Amino acid sequence: MKDVIICRCEEVSLGDIEDAKENGLKTSQEIKMATRLGMGMCQGRICRSLIDLYMSDQTPQGLLQPSSLTVHVPVRPVSLCQLAAKGDRA
Amino acid sequence: MSENLLTMLALDIEKETIEDVHRTKQEITALEQYLNEARSLPEKKSVLIIGGGIIGLLTGYFLQEIGFDVSIVEAKSFAAAASGRNGGAIMTLGRELSEIPYSLNSLKIWSQLTEKGIETHFKKNGHLMVARNETEANILRKCYELYVQAGIHVELLDNKSMKKYVPFLSDAISLGIYSHDDGSAYPFTTSQSLLKSLKQGGAKLYNHCHVEKIVTENNKIVAVQTPKGSFTADYFIISTGPWTQKICKELSEHIPIRPRRSQLFATEIVRQNIIKPFFTGNGIYLRQTHAGNILFGGGGPWELDGYELNNTIEAIQLQSGRFLELFPKLKNKKLLRTFAGTVELTPDYTPIMGKLMTLENGYVSAGYNGHGFGISTVMGKLMSSYLYDHIHHIELNNTIKEMLNKLSVGRFEKAKETGDVI
Numbered sequence: 001m002k003d004v005i006i007c008r009c010e011e012v013s014l015g016d017i018e019d020a021k022e023n024g025l026k027t028s029q030e031i032k033m034a035t036r037l038g039m040g041m042c043q044g045r046i047c048r049s050l051i052d053l054y055m056s057d058q059t060p061q062g063l064l065q066p067s068s069l070t071v072h073v074p075v076r077p078v079s080l081c082q083l084a085a086k087g088d089r090a
Numbered sequence: 091m092s093e094n095l096l097t098m099l100a101l102d103i104e105k106e107t108i109e110d111v112h113r114t115k116q117e118i119t120a121l122e123q124y125l126n127e128a129r130s131l132p133e134k135k136s137v138l139i140i141g142g143g144i145i146g147l148l149t150g151y152f153l154q155e156i157g158f159d160v161s162i163v164e165a166k167s168f169a170a171a172a173s174g175r176n177g178g179a180i181m182t183l184g185r186e187l188s189e190i191p192y193s194l195n196s197l198k199i200w201s202q203l204t205e206k207g208i209e210t211h212f213k214k215n216g217h218l219m220v221a222r223n224e225t226e227a228n229i230l231r232k233c234y235e236l237y238v239q240a241g242i243h244v245e246l247l248d249n250k251s252m253k254k255y256v257p258f259l260s261d262a263i264s265l266g267i268y269s270h271d272d273g274s275a276y277p278f279t280t281s282q283s284l285l286k287s288l289k290q291g292g293a294k295l296y297n298h299c300h301v302e303k304i305v306t307e308n309n310k311i312v313a314v315q316t317p318k319g320s321f322t323a324d325y326f327i328i329s330t331g332p333w334t335q336k337i338c339k340e341l342s343e344h345i346p347i348r349p350r351r352s353q354l355f356a357t358e359i360v361r362q363n364i365i366k367p368f369f370t371g372n373g374i375y376l377r378q379t380h381a382g383n384i385l386f387g388g389g390g391p392w393e394l395d396g397y398e399l400n401n402t403i404e405a406i407q408l409q410s411g412r413f414l415e416l417f418p419k420l421k422n423k424k425l426l427r428t429f430a431g432t433v434e435l436t437p438d439y440t441p442i443m444g445k446l447m448t449l450e451n452g453y454v455s456a457g458y459n460g461h462g463f464g465i466s467t468v469m470g471k472l473m474s475s476y477l478y479d480h481i482h483h484i485e486l487n488n489t490i491k492e493m494l495n496k497l498s499v500g501r502f503e504k505a506k507e508t509g510d511v512i
Contacts, residue, residue, distance in 0.1 A: 010381075023168075023285045024295055030167045033174055034282045036381065041358060043427060070429070073401050077358055077424035084411035084421075 006054075007047040009040020017054065027068040028055045038069065041077060093225045095412075097370040097388055098184045100439070103232040110187045111239045117191035118241070120489035125195065125471050129478045131157030137477070138163065138314060138323035140301055140337070141330035144173035144277065144463055145455050147284045148470025149327060150293055151208075156478055160293040161323065163316055165300035165333075169281030172331060173463065175354065175431030177375055177385055178277055179368050180464035182242050183217045183233075183269035188440075188496070189461070190240055196468035197271060203467065209283040210275040211380045217272035218247075218255055220263045220371035220416070227265045234267050243270040255366045258419045263371070274368050274377055277463060304341060311341075311452050325477060327453045332397070332434040334442075334456040343446050344502055347457045351394050352433045353405050354387035355413075358424045365417075372412045383426065386413050389433075401428040433460040441465075443473060443497040445480065453477060454499060 002015030012035045020034040028051045031037060037051060038044030048069055056063035074083070137153050139146045142164030150160040162168075180200055182193045200212045221227040230246070237244045247266045252259055255268070289295060296318055304326075305313040311326045330337050332349035339345075359382035368377045376386035392404050406428055414421050436442060436457035446452040455473045458465065476494065479486060486494070495501070 020282065023282055023289070024297060025167075026298060027167065030170070030297075033167070033170060033278050036278070039356075039427070041426070072427035072429055073406070074425055074428070077426050079422050079424050080357070080410045080414055081421035083406055083425055084414050085407035086411075 006050050007035075007037040007040065007044070009042050010036040010038075012037040012047075017051070021058075026059070028052050029068040029070060031055065032069060043072070043075065044069065093223065094229070095222065095371070095373040096219065096226050096229060097373055097375050099219065099229070099233070099370075100184060100186045100189070101233055101236065102186065103229060103236065106187050106236055108239070111236065114187040114190050114240050117489060117493060118194055120487065121191045121195050121468075121472075121493065122198070124487075124490050125199075125468070125475055127475070129156045129475060131478070134159065135325070135481070136161070136323040137325045137327060138321055139327045139329060140314065141328060141333075142168040142295070142297065143171060143329060143331050144169050144281060144466040145331070145458065145469060146327070146329040147281055147288065148466045149329060149455060149473045150288055151284055152471045152474035153477070154288060154291045154293060156474055158474075160288065160291075161296070161321060162288070162293065163296045163299045163301060163314065163321065166298060168285055168295070168297055169277065172352075172431040172433060173281060174277050175429055176277060176460075176463045177354065177368070177377060177387060178274040178379070178463060179217070179272075179375070179377070180212070180274055181217045181269065181272035181368060183219060183237065183244060183267065183272055184370065185461070187236070187240060189465075190242070191493070192465045192468050194242075194271075196465045197273060199467035199471055200273065200275060208280070208287060210280040212273060212275040213380075214271060214273040216255065216367035217269045218252060218266050218367045218369050220252070220259075220266040220369070222263060222372055230265060230267045237269070244268065245270070256364070256369060256417075258364055258417045260416055260418055263416065266371075268367065272368060275463075276380055301337070304337070306341065306449060309448055310450050325451045325453065325481070327455060327473065327477070329455045331456055331458075331462070332432045334434070334454065338446070338454065341446065341449060341452070343448065343454075343499065345442055345454060345456065345499065346437050346502055347442070348395055348435045349397050350389075350433045350435055351396065351398050351430050352387065352389055352460065353393070353401050353409075353428060353430045354385055355406065355409060355428045356426050357384040358426050359383050360420070360423055372416050374409050374412045374416075376413065384420075384423070388412075397432055399430040399432070401430055434462070435459055437502075441469065441497055442499060443469060444476070444494060444499055447499055447503070
């Protein structure tokens with residue numbers, strides 16, 4: 001069971017998450033920062049709900065709403081040349 | 091195009107003198123000797139650290155090494171504000187001479203942490219600062235002279251030599267200064283490994299535990315009240331970064347620290363080692379992490395004072411553009427996410443570390459002006475050494491005394507009376 005991959009992009013297994021929890025981490029966001037879960041190419045599209053569900057099983061108050069996980073611009077990966085300011089800058 | 095967009099260059103070539111160079115060299119040695127003095131606590135003493143950022147964790151780590159009982163209370167998550175949201179730079183190049191003794195010694199301590207089994211992903215991969223025009227090149231040449239005199243291992247490089255370190259650098263960049271001994275570490279790994287080590291050493295760690303009240307009696311802190319109970323200790327250290335001013339105000343202590351947003355941008359994972367050193371220039375700083383993402387960022391007038399952590403489209407457009415001016419071949423690499431941290435600024439851009447003015451057993455270590463992660467090792471060790479010496483009435487030598495004076499809380503006393511902003 002420990003080998004089950006929770007975050008495919010960053011190759012984070014259930015075992016990695018359990019190890020991280022040993023440090024007293026309590027929220028999905030803390031697990032993310034400790035393991036890089038959800039920080040890969042898909043930015044947690046699959047694993048966000050998995051980690052939230054898993055962490056909610058660990059706390060008596062259940063699933064935290066809204067999720068403690070942060071969402072960051074640009075949400076989907078965008079090429080730098082599409083984002084970069086064009087022409088002369090002030 | 092702005093004439094000067096050199097990034098992270100605090101060294102003022104007009105201001106620094108040969109006397110400054112000599113003093114720097116003296117301070118480098120004095121600080122190293124001071125930190126290497128043997129300290130071992132003969133009796134039981136406890137320290138409570140308020141604030142579980144990288145400064146609090148490393149201060150706790152070195153206090154534990156001396157033999158103190160350590161507890162740390164953190165209002166939210168450990169090392170999750172600026173301690174987890176920064177570029178991971180550990181560098182001498184770019185710093186003003188007065189900071190060099192700290193940054194050089196911090197590099198040594200980062201190496202020692204690895205030897206002691208703390209995982210940090212610390213690498214001495216150097217720091218490359220580039221010039222885009224003759225104005226910047228002339229400044230870099232003068233910096234080079236000063237750093238060489240101060241004993242820093244730096245080199246001036248042409249475009250071809252720079253490409254050994256950054257193969258995709260634009261051909262238009264003709265001069266850079268490279269420091270061999272600078273490095274970087276990975277914040278998340280470092281803090282998790284420190285937490286594990288602290289816990290194994292018996293430290294009590296409380297996260298999601300905010301301080302409700304610091305109780306004082308007869309000029310001493312006697313307890314810290316939190317929702318998880320009231321904690322007591324022999325000594326108390328406040329290392330709450332940009333929140334320090336507010337906490338200390340309630341203790342009638344004047345610690346001027348201003349919070350400011352700093353934005354960072356992360357690309358997808360790209361081929362390993364296409365950017366080997368920490369890199370600064372053209373108004374941005376960047377590095378490639380051990381995982382392979384490129385992190386870039388850099389402040390500007392659009393940044394806000396305060397604790398706001400949103401990213402702005404202006405900053406994303408401007409800084410992505412500057413990144414591509416430096417590395418045009420990476421134009422199809424994707425931006426994965428943007429994020430922001432809170433930098434803590436002091437009026438003189440110098441950290442505040444030492445004893446509080448009125449409370450006998452209270453200390454502070456904060457105000458690191460965006461350099462905190464890099465020098466956290468040396469500042470953690472210095473705080474723990476200073477606390478040990480202070481409570482054992484050990485006389486400090488003059489160089490160390492002068493260095494600590496410049497970091498002291500007391501330097502703001504005059505300004506507090508006159509209302510001057512330093």
